[in-house]
Amino acid sequence: MIPRKSIVTKLWIYMTVLTVVALLISGLVLSNIFEDFYFNMRKNEMINEGQQLISLILGGINPSELLDISKFINAYSVIIDRQGLIQASSNVLKFEGVAIGPKELREVLNGNIVVSKSFVSQFDANMLTVALPIRTEGNVIGGVILFSPMSSIESTIWQIRYLVLSVAGASVLVLTALSLVLSKTISKPLIQMKKVAEEIARGEFGTKVKVKSQDEVGTLANAINYMSEALNKNINMLDQEKRQLQNILLSMTDGVITFDAENRVIMANPQAVEMIPDLKQNGELKVPKIIEPIVKKAMKCSEFISEELEIDGKVVAVKMTPLLSDDGVLQGVLAVLQDITRERKQEDLRKEFLSDVSHELRTPLTYLQGYTEALIDGIVKDSDEHDRYLNIILEETLRLRRLVDELLELSHMEAGHLNIQKDYVSIKELVEQVCKKFLPICEEKNINLKIEIENIPPILIDEDKIEQVMINLIDNAIRYSPSGQDVLIKAGADETGVTISVRDSGSGIPDSELPFIWERFYKVDKSRARKDSGTGLGLAIAKRIIELHNGKIWVKNCAEGGTEFSFFIPWDT
Structure with missing residues (x-):
């Protein structure tokens, strides 16, 4: 702390200066008071002494005896007549002629007492002069003049001044010390408050x-x-x-970015950085070029703006809201980014769903109508042709039945109305049982069906539902595997549960399509012939069945080719 800026120093200096000034003024006032007091006291003493001398003179004393009388008073005396001439004086005086001036003489002859301080050449010093009139029978016949050296008075006054100065000096020292202590006492809480304020600032x-x-x-x-x-x-x-x-x-699943009025990025959450990789460059947030025009537009028009952009294969909805102060001044822009890729995909899937359902229903209905009308009209005469028409009608009827059954089953699952009947089942026996059903199809397509099953203890599951899942996965694997290739079925277990996988030898599924294959009526190959594809509901049903068993199902493309579907069921389902 710099002393000249310290409040302790300032208070001490102010109080010391105030004390010194107060004592100096008090000393001067007291000195003048004592000087006047002592002067008046000496004046009154000389007037009393002069009146006593006048009494003695009027009593008949010989003026020459004034020498003896002067020994008893601290003054020199002179007796004058009405003309101001000296009639008698102390023998130490060498007055000749007039002892006082004409003005003072007139005052004395008028019966007044005259007091003056002046330099008297006869004494070669400053003297206090007191002149008293001598009256007899009411008339002034002369006067008595007393002279007292001012040196004695001044000596006493200087002693008094020295005493006052000494007391003042001692008082200054004492009061300076007291002012220092007092200033510290006063400033101590202020210093403490300063320290507390600094800590509050930190x-x-x-x-x-x-x-x-x-x-x-x-x-x-x-x-x-x-x-x-x-x-x-x-x-x-x-x-x-x-x-x-x-x-x-x-x-939040949405990305959030805030911009200031200078089009600089203030804040962005990780979701926004994930959606727009160019948002963070070299560890710093920068305005991405792809949304910069939208930000400028929002700042320019100060209105809500919503646009859709395609960023790295994803559809992102960008919503810009200008941030305005109470007086309407633009302070920045708030941007909300939403990945609507799935929504757009689902919207496309809904459109495809309607198209597929219409197609799945219209085609067999067209067959049923055509062949039924042919039979009714009697167009078919041959019994074999008649039986073939009836088989086609039955086949299309069964297709419609499967489609309706799968739709109802999926609807019941999603509504939570599907009952699961669990029992302990051998996975090995279940897999072998399902595979036997596909042996004729495998022989027809020249597909080699391989099974790799570990020794797995029985697990608590709904056998019919899990069999339905396996039938769907194996049927898809056989359908999409070329002739002469293998379909591998594996089953293994660990301490958490059982994992079953089905791997085909097909061309695989595009990675961009993998998240959507579990949707209803979703088909990777839209151009596949109807008779070679299913209804598009099998995987959606399989996913829901596994979830009802507290398990999970997933798919991946194999590096060596083909696609592998797997599902996991925990021991405690």
Whole structure:
């Protein structure tokens, strides 16, 4: 701390200067008071002594005896007549002629007492002169003049001044020390409040000002303590709100970006960075070029803007909202990014769903109508041809039945109305049983069906439902595998549950299509012939059955070719 800026030093200097000035003024006033007092006292003494001399003279004393009388008074005496001429004087005086001036003489002859301080050449010094009139029978016949050296008076006055100065000097030293102590006492709580204020500025709110006085300093200390508590409470609330906002931004599936009025990125959550990789460059947030025109447009028109962009194969909905102050000044822009790729895909799937359902229903109905009308009209005469028409009608009827049954089954599953009948089942026997059903088809397509099954204990499952899942997976694997290739079925277990996989030898599924194969009526190859493809509901049903068993199902493309579908069922389902 710089001394000249210290409040202790300032208070000490101010109080010391004030004390010195006050003592100097007091000393001067007291000195003048003592000087006047002593002067008046000496004047009154000389007037009394002169009146005593006049009494003696009027009593008949010989003026020559004044020498003896002067020994008993501290003054020199002179007797004058009405003309001011000296009639007698102390023998030490060498007055000749007039002892006082004409003005003073007139005052004395008029019966007044004259007092003056002046330099008297006969004494070669400053003298206090007192002249008293001598009256007899009411007339002034002369006067008595007394001279007292001013040196004695001045010596006494200087002693008094020295005493006053000594007392003042001692008082200055004592009061300086006291002022230093007092300034420290006064400034101590202020210094403490300064330290507490600095700690508050650093964000430390635990320290309090310990001032118990009830004056203005105590009131200020209480105000600082209250301010500290209020700031601590408000900052904690702001931190809590900030953490909540941060948690909200982190838990959102949407991306959020805020821009300032200069088109600079202030904040972006990880979801936004994931959607727009160009948002973060060299560890710094930069405005991506792909959305920069939208940001500028939102700033220019100060209106809500919503657009859709395709970024790295994803469809992203960009919504820009300008941030305006209360007086309408633009402060920035808030951007919300939504990955609507799945929604757009699902929208396309819904359209395909309607198209596929219409197709799946219209085609067999067309067959049924055509062949039925042919039979009714009697167009078919040959019995073999008649039986072939009936078989086609039966086949299309069964196709419609399977389609309706699968739709109803999936609807019941999604509504939670499907009952699962669990029992302990041998996975090995279940897989072998399902594979036997596909042996004729495998022989027809020249597909080699391989089975690799470990020794797995019985597991608690719904045998019919799991068999339905396996039939769907194996049927798809055989359908999409070229002739002469293999379909591998594997089953294994660990401490958590059983995993069953079905791998085909086909061309695989595009990676961009993998997330959508579990949707209803979804078909990877849209151009595949109807008779070679299923209804598109099998995988959706299989996924729901596995989920009802608290398991999971997934698919991956194999590096050596083909696609592998797998599902896992825990022991405790």
